[in-house]
Amino acid sequence: MTNSFIGLLNSIFVHMLLFAILTVDFSIFVPQQDRIKTIPVEFVTFPMDVENIPKKTKNIKNESLKNNFKKKESIEGLKAIDKKQLDFDSKKNLKDQIAETKLLKQKREVQIRIALIQERINSIWKKPSLINKNIQAEFVINLAPSGEILSFDLISSSGEKVFDDSALAALSNISFITEVIGLERKYFERNFRSFNLVFKSKNQ
Amino acid sequence: MKIFLIFLTFLALSIEAKLKIEISQGSKDSPKIAIVPFKSNMKIGESISSLIQDNLTLFGEFRALPKNEMLSFPSKEENFFYRDWNILNVDYVVIGNFQEENSQFINIEYFVFNISLNKLILRGDVSGKYSEKEKISKVISNRVYKSITGLNGVFDTKIAYILSPSREEYKICISDIDGTDEEVLFESSAPLMSPSWSSDLKKLAYVSFEKGYPEIYMQDLFSGERESIKTLGLSNSAPVWSPDNKKLAFVMSSSGNPDIYIYNLRNKKISRHTTHYGIDTEPAWSPNSKKLLFTSNRSGSPQIYELTVSSNRIKRVTLDGDYNARASYFPDGKDIVLVHGNNGVFHIGTKKLRSRFINTISKTTLDESPTISPNGNIVIYATKNNSQGYLAGLTLDGKSKFTLPVKFGSVREPAWSPYMN
Numbered sequence: 001m002t003n004s005f006i007g008l009l010n011s012i013f014v015h016m017l018l019f020a021i022l023t024v025d026f027s028i029f030v031p032q033q034d035r036i037k038t039i040p041v042e043f044v045t046f047p048m049d050v051e052n053i054p055k056k057t058k059n060i061k062n063e064s065l066k067n068n069f070k071k072k073e074s075i076e077g078l079k080a081i082d083k084k085q086l087d088f089d090s091k092k093n094l095k096d097q098i099a100e101t102k103l104l105k106q107k108r109e110v111q112i113r114i115a116l117i118q119e120r121i122n123s124i125w126k127k128p129s130l131i132n133k134n135i136q137a138e139f140v141i142n143l144a145p146s147g148e149i150l151s152f153d154l155i156s157s158s159g160e161k162v163f164d165d166s167a168l169a170a171l172s173n174i175s176f177i178t179e180v181i182g183l184e185r186k187y188f189e190r191n192f193r194s195f196n197l198v199f200k201s202k203n204q
Numbered sequence: 205m206k207i208f209l210i211f212l213t214f215l216a217l218s219i220e221a222k223l224k225i226e227i228s229q230g231s232k233d234s235p236k237i238a239i240v241p242f243k244s245n246m247k248i249g250e251s252i253s254s255l256i257q258d259n260l261t262l263f264g265e266f267r268a269l270p271k272n273e274m275l276s277f278p279s280k281e282e283n284f285f286y287r288d289w290n291i292l293n294v295d296y297v298v299i300g301n302f303q304e305e306n307s308q309f310i311n312i313e314y315f316v317f318n319i320s321l322n323k324l325i326l327r328g329d330v331s332g333k334y335s336e337k338e339k340i341s342k343v344i345s346n347r348v349y350k351s352i353t354g355l356n357g358v359f360d361t362k363i364a365y366i367l368s369p370s371r372e373e374y375k376i377c378i379s380d381i382d383g384t385d386e387e388v389l390f391e392s393s394a395p396l397m398s399p400s401w402s403s404d405l406k407k408l409a410y411v412s413f414e415k416g417y418p419e420i421y422m423q424d425l426f427s428g429e430r431e432s433i434k435t436l437g438l439s440n441s442a443p444v445w446s447p448d449n450k451k452l453a454f455v456m457s458s459s460g461n462p463d464i465y466i467y468n469l470r471n472k473k474i475s476r477h478t479t480h481y482g483i484d485t486e487p488a489w490s491p492n493s494k495k496l497l498f499t500s501n502r503s504g505s506p507q508i509y510e511l512t513v514s515s516n517r518i519k520r521v522t523l524d525g526d527y528n529a530r531a532s533y534f535p536d537g538k539d540i541v542l543v544h545g546n547n548g549v550f551h552i553g554t555k556k557l558r559s560r561f562i563n564t565i566s567k568t569t570l571d572e573s574p575t576i577s578p579n580g581n582i583v584i585y586a587t588k589n590n591s592q593g594y595l596a597g598l599t600l601d602g603k604s605k606f607t608l609p610v611k612f613g614s615v616r617e618p619a620w621s622p623y624m625n
Contacts, residue, residue, distance in 0.1 A: 110223075114225055117225055118225060118226070118227060121227050122228075122229040122230060122231065123231055124231060125227060125229075125230045125231055126231055126233070126234075126295060127229075127230025127231070127601070128352075128353050128354060129265070129355065129581050129599060129600065129601045160354060161354070162353060162354030163354070165321060165325075167227075168320075168321060169295070169318065169321050170320070172320045172321060172322075173320050191223045192223065195222060195223040195224070195225060196222055196223065196224045196225070197224075197227060198224055198226045198227065199227050199228075200227065200228040201228075202228065
């Protein structure tokens with residue numbers, strides 16, 4: 001009876017031991033691999049996200065992993081990060097500069113086209129001599145990318161029929177606004193697909 | 205409500221974001237007009253269209269298409285084709301025909317087309333005596349001009365001026381605005397000055413030195429009768445008829461110092477309106493007859509001032525330049541034309557009453573006595589070439605400059621008549 005009871009206890013202890021060994025091994029092994037895999041990926045993707053690094057280490061519970069990470073944060077490592085950071089800063093600046101230059105170029109392109117359109121319409125508009133009247137007529141112009149005038153409509157009359165007619169006559173004399181040809185499509189769409197022309201009696 | 209406001213804001217932003225291109229200069233070229241010879245069985249057809257062309261091109265406001273460049277000669281609306289004129293880059297075409305014509309009477313039907321708009325903009329008819337073809341052509345010219353520019357035509361207006369063939373010969377002359385039909389109103393061996401039209405076009409006021417001192421006369425244009433203004437002072441000058449035809453502003457030096465006075469034409473009374481010890485001269489009425497511009501040296505140099513007649517309140521108008529004189533109002537009463545001088549060079553300038561800036565519009569350097577057309581679009585002024593005075597003019601848009609036909613003698617002090625109603 002006593003032997004059989006000891007045997008039962010032994011059997012329980014052995015089973016518990018086996019269970020404990022298996023359970024501990026499993027819980028250590030799986031997350032270790034996961035975390036080792038994820039950390040380097042994060043370093044590659046956001047190499048300069050230095051602020052995020054300590055936050056992420058806080059989540060690391062395992063001491064061995066903490067040590068591992070600390071080793072990577074050696075002085076040389078930090079220097080490398082700084083260098084990368086500088087490189088990224090300069091790349092970022094460069095990107096900004098390129099974007100800025102592009103924007104400037106676009107603005108300049110659009111301004112040149114506007115000046116050319118103004119010059120062209122001024123050259124054909126026979127402005128009436130309503131010298132002391134300060135009036136204006138506004139038209140909306142719809143263009144095709146080829147520069148063809150699809151339509152134009154008087155949206156705000158000057159109140160003087162002669163003045164409105166003079167502007168209408170000027171627009172009737174042109175079929176194409178060729179000045180927009182060659183402009184990058186998105187700039188055309190943004191600026192010239194539909195724009196307003198304001199004919200003013202006085203230069204203010 | 206909030207959503208609606210947000211929507212409105214976005215709408216406003218999207219409207220604001222649309223590209224706006226401003227056009228304000230306009231072409232340097234004047235509009236091109238074709239006056240097709242009017243169809244007639246007598247030679248008068250061509251002469252009427254030729255007279256209309258002369259009128260419309262007189263101030264350089266239009267360029268005429270020569271007859272030999274025309275592709276067709278329509279006389280009625282039904283045989284008018286826009287393409288014939290589009291090819292020639294013509295802006296406007298005038299055609300006409302005689303409904304009735306004999307040696308006594310003529311009746312003309314005329315049409316004006318806007319070629320760019322493919323539109324008939326005026327159809328009209330006019331009749332009159334065969335002998336009055338100049339007058340008829342001026343009536344048609346005025347109507348054509350109004351249909352194109354929106355302004356009243358001035359082709360039937362007149363101009364008065366002082367003609368001086370020699371140093372002892374002075375004439376007050378009146379002619380059509382194109383320089384034709386010159387009539388001498390009065391001549392004297394003593395200087396004559398400052399002609400001014402009454403607004404009813406029946407009289408002309410001027411200054412004569414025939415008695416050895418300057419005296420103001422008002423002369424009836426039909427009877428030739430002259431009447432002088434009896435004043436206490438011995439030196440009277442610069443008479444200007446008010447637009448309401450009730451008063452005459454003038455300058456009198458009762459105590460040796462010139463001041464602005466007003467002569468009431470109804471009760472013949474004189475009132476004094478400036479009292480400064482400086483020289484006040486060259487009055488000019490505002491279109492509503494309530495204010496006067498005048499030149500005064502009260503600040504040390506000649507400058508323009510504005511006087512409110514009812515209160516005698518005076519306001520300085522010009523601040524720039526060492527010489528500003530001979531100002532007069534534009535028909536709208538908001539702008540003025542004046543002689544603007546700096547370092548001995550004198551130009552004609554314009555100025556907004558409310559702005560400081562003076563815009564010089566003439567290029568010659570000894571310009572004086574500007575007079576504005578009744579429609580406010582043209583200025584004629586006296587200028588000099590080798591001491592010989594002549595009349596020059598310009599349109600206020602700066603597109604055109606012209607000189608009026610040379611007279612036998614020096615021409616000074618032009619005065620443009622009001623509209624001939």
